[in-house]
Amino acid sequence: MAIIEGFRVRNFRSLRDVTLGKLWQLQGAAPLTPLTVVIGKNGVGKSTLFDAFGFIADCLRLGVEDACFSRERGGFDKLLSQEQNGSIEFEIYFREDAKSRPITYELAIRKDAGGKVIVERERLRQRRSSQTRGRPYSFLILNEGKGVAWKGNDPGLVIDEDAKFVRVEDLFSRLGKQGEVTEGADYEEVELDDKSRLGIVTIGSLKQHPRISAFRRFIEGWYLSYFSPNAARELPKAGPQKHLNVVGDNLANVVQYLEGRSDGTLNEILRRVAEKIPGIGQIKTHKDEYSNNLYLLFTEKGFSVPFTHMQMSDGTLKVFAYLLMLEDPDPPPFLCIEEPENGLYHKLLETLALEFRSHAVEKKGRRSQVFVTTHQPYFVDALEPEEVWILEKERDGFSTVRRASDDAIVRSMVDEGQPLGSLWYSDYLDPR
Numbered sequence: 001m002a003i004i005e006g007f008r009v010r011n012f013r014s015l016r017d018v019t020l021g022k023l024w025q026l027q028g029a030a031p032l033t034p035l036t037v038v039i040g041k042n043g044v045g046k047s048t049l050f051d052a053f054g055f056i057a058d059c060l061r062l063g064v065e066d067a068c069f070s071r072e073r074g075g076f077d078k079l080l081s082q083e084q085n086g087s088i089e090f091e092i093y094f095r096e097d098a099k100s101r102p103i104t105y106e107l108a109i110r111k112d113a114g115g116k117v118i119v120e121r122e123r124l125r126q127r128r129s130s131q132t133r134g135r136p137y138s139f140l141i142l143n144e145g146k147g148v149a150w151k152g153n154d155p156g157l158v159i160d161e162d163a164k165f166v167r168v169e170d171l172f173s174r175l176g177k178q179g180e181v182t183e184g185a186d187y188e189e190v191e192l193d194d195k196s197r198l199g200i201v202t203i204g205s206l207k208q209h210p211r212i213s214a215f216r217r218f219i220e221g222w223y224l225s226y227f228s229p230n231a232a233r234e235l236p237k238a239g240p241q242k243h244l245n246v247v248g249d250n251l252a253n254v255v256q257y258l259e260g261r262s263d264g265t266l267n268e269i270l271r272r273v274a275e276k277i278p279g280i281g282q283i284k285t286h287k288d289e290y291s292n293n294l295y296l297l298f299t300e301k302g303f304s305v306p307f308t309h310m311q312m313s314d315g316t317l318k319v320f321a322y323l324l325m326l327e328d329p330d331p332p333p334f335l336c337i338e339e340p341e342n343g344l345y346h347k348l349l350e351t352l353a354l355e356f357r358s359h360a361v362e363k364k365g366r367r368s369q370v371f372v373t374t375h376q377p378y379f380v381d382a383l384e385p386e387e388v389w390i391l392e393k394e395r396d397g398f399s400t401v402r403r404a405s406d407d408a409i410v411r412s413m414v415d416e417g418q419p420l421g422s423l424w425y426s427d428y429l430d431p432r
Contacts, residue, residue, distance in 0.1 A: 002218050002333045003369045005031035005102065006093035009052045011081040014045040016398040020389055023093045024104045024125065024136055030403075033387045034360035037353075037372045038401070039380060039424060040391035045399035046373040049391065050338045053371070054224045055079075056090055056107070060216070063196045064109045065117040076109070076117045081398065086110060087120050096214060101127050104136060105215060107198070118195040120144060124212060140212055142199040145192035149199075151208045223332035223368070227321055229314040229343070238287045238294040243328060248321045252294040252309065255324070256285045269327040276351055277319055282306070314343040322352065326359040335359075335368040341376035353382035377421030385411055385420060390429050404429055 006021035006029070021032035040046050051071070058067035068076045080088060087110035095102050108120040121143050125136035139150035192202060203209050204216030225246060232248040240257035241250050258266035274280045281299040288295070296309035309317065322340060337356075341349050360370045374380065380388060385405035392400050404410050404420065410428060414420055423429055 001034075001098075001367055001369070002094060002096050003032070003034065004092060004094045004334065006091075007032070007052075008089075008091040009049070010089040011084045011086070012052050012055070012079060012088050012090075013048045013081060014393065014397065014399045015048055015052065016081045016084065018045075018049070018399060018401050020401060021093070023091060024102065030386065030405075032369075033384075034367070035357045035370045035372070035383075035387050036389065037374060037380065037383055037387055038389045038391050039374055039429070041393075041430065042375065044391045044393045046375070046391055047338060048399070050224070050336060050371075050373050052090070053222065053334075053336050056092075057219060057222050057224060059107070059109070060198055060201060060219050063194070064119055064198070065196045068117055076111055094215075094218070096218075102136075103211065103215060105200075112195075116196065118144060119198060122199045124200070124215065126211065140199065140203065140209075142190060142192070145190075145195040145199070147190055147199075148187050149190050149203050149209055149212065150187045218333055221332045222334045222336065223325075224336040225322075225325070225338070225340075227318060229317045232317050232321060233310045233312075235293040235295070235310070238292050242330070244321065244325050251317075251321055251324070252285055252296045255283070255296060256287075256294060259285060265329060269324065272327070273320060273323045276323060276348075276355070277316055280316070280320075283320075315345060315348070318343055319348060319352065323355065326355055331359070331368045333368060334371070336371045338373050339375065340372060341374055341379050346376075346378045349376055349378040350382040353379050357382070357387075377425040380421035380424055381419040383420050385414055388420060388429075392430065 004021070006019065006023045006026065008019040008023060009015045010017050019026070020036070022029045038046055038049055051073075054071065055067055055073070058070045061067075062070060067073075068079055073079055076088075087108040089106070089108045091107075092105045093102055094105075104123075104125040106121070106123040106125075109117060110120045112118050119142070122140065123138055123142070124140040125138050127136045141147040190199065190203060192199060200212055200216045204212040206213070223246070227246070227248040232251045234249045236250055236253050238256065239253055240260050241253035242257050244250065244254050255266070258269060270283045274283065279300050281301045283299075284297050286295045286297050287293070297306040298309070298312060299306045312320075318340070322337070325335075340352060344352070356370045356372065359367055361367070385407075386403065388404040389401050390404060394400055407429070410420075410423060413423055413428065420429075
């Protein structure tokens with residue numbers, strides 16, 4: 001399973017400089033866990049952190065300029081941290097699986113002299129297969145759309161690893177220097193015709209760049225949930241769909257897809273879902289033959305007449321959608337959910353947290369890394385200190401983050417049996 005071990009964001013709204021987990025230059029830090037949960041008071045930046053992942057995914061899908069305006073972001077100037085100049089920057093440190101060498105992706109976005117939003121630089125780094133220590137080598141370097149990309153599966157380029165921005169002319173002049181190119185190394189010069197598009201989109205579609213392709217597919221596979229109960233109550237047209245979309249308005253179509261499988265997957269999924277939603281019995285689809293509209297039919301325990309998903313409460317509909325999403329036979333590599341507790345009965349929250357962890361840890365190869373933001377102590381009660389990060393707002397208006405497990409008192413109290421959510425409620429995690 002691909003997993004993000006560390007994430008850094010700079011100059012993105014209230015996140016002037018925030019790091020979670022391990023980076024290539026922070027090897028002493030513990031990596032992110034398969035289930036990572038960020039907590040904090042209202043207004044500390046949880047939604048901004050959630051949107052940082054969404055913004056990267058939108059940059060891949062739309063280009064950086066359109067991503068700045070997508071989802072009502074308001075443009076680059078609204079995203080750039082107040083009183084900051086220059087670029088918005090991201091760094092992702094991830095592994096394709098537990099045995100693979102980690103890869104670092106660096107992305108910087110800024111406005112050019114004409115006011116157009118462009119990709120200032122992109123960089124992918126990885127240690128060579130024979131390398132166990134030392135700095136990773138770059139196998140993709142793009143500065144304003146120009147640079148080099150290494151072919152194959154082993155990086156061969158060594159340049160000034162401390163330099164944030166290298167002129168392309170200088171870069172090319174260094175390629176022939178002894179010791180800076182692996183013998184027999186195969187690279188190509190790259191120049192993109194659109195500086196607002198990510199290089200990993202264009203170059204990552206080429207077969208000769210397998211590592212870039214793998215990273216592009218990894219981000220393309222991210223699922224950020226913008227689930228809306230109102231959207232999920234809409235009547236879709238009949239037609240099976242394999243995956244739940246980001247707002248959830250194809251919920252019935254996903255159930256219809258599972259009904260069409262002959263391996264009994266749906267019955268097993270619905271049995272597990274019904275066990276966790278109080279009062280719910282059978283769940284099935286119904287297609288109106290005249291309108292082709294598709295309904296979900298739910299039967300309450302003790303009653304014979306079913307009701308439709310249009311009559312279901314927000315909380316029940318949301319739990320059903322999340323549980324169905326976790327049962328996806330082909331789950332996304334990275335699943336990001338903002339405040340799943342909204343509208344839910346508090347006693348369901350611990351169950352939901354345990355379901356998220358089970359999905360992230362125990363699915364035998366069919367699992368996602370799960371990233372959640374929440375402000376609900378009942379949800380946090382089910383978590384371990386190393387899974388929880390506390391986001392806080394400093395007096396200067398910018399956010400900082402720390403791991404709950406870094407607090408010796410918190411670790412000690414959890415070891416003695418105190419639930420983590422209760423400690424948070426009692427201000428042990430956020431005493432200010």
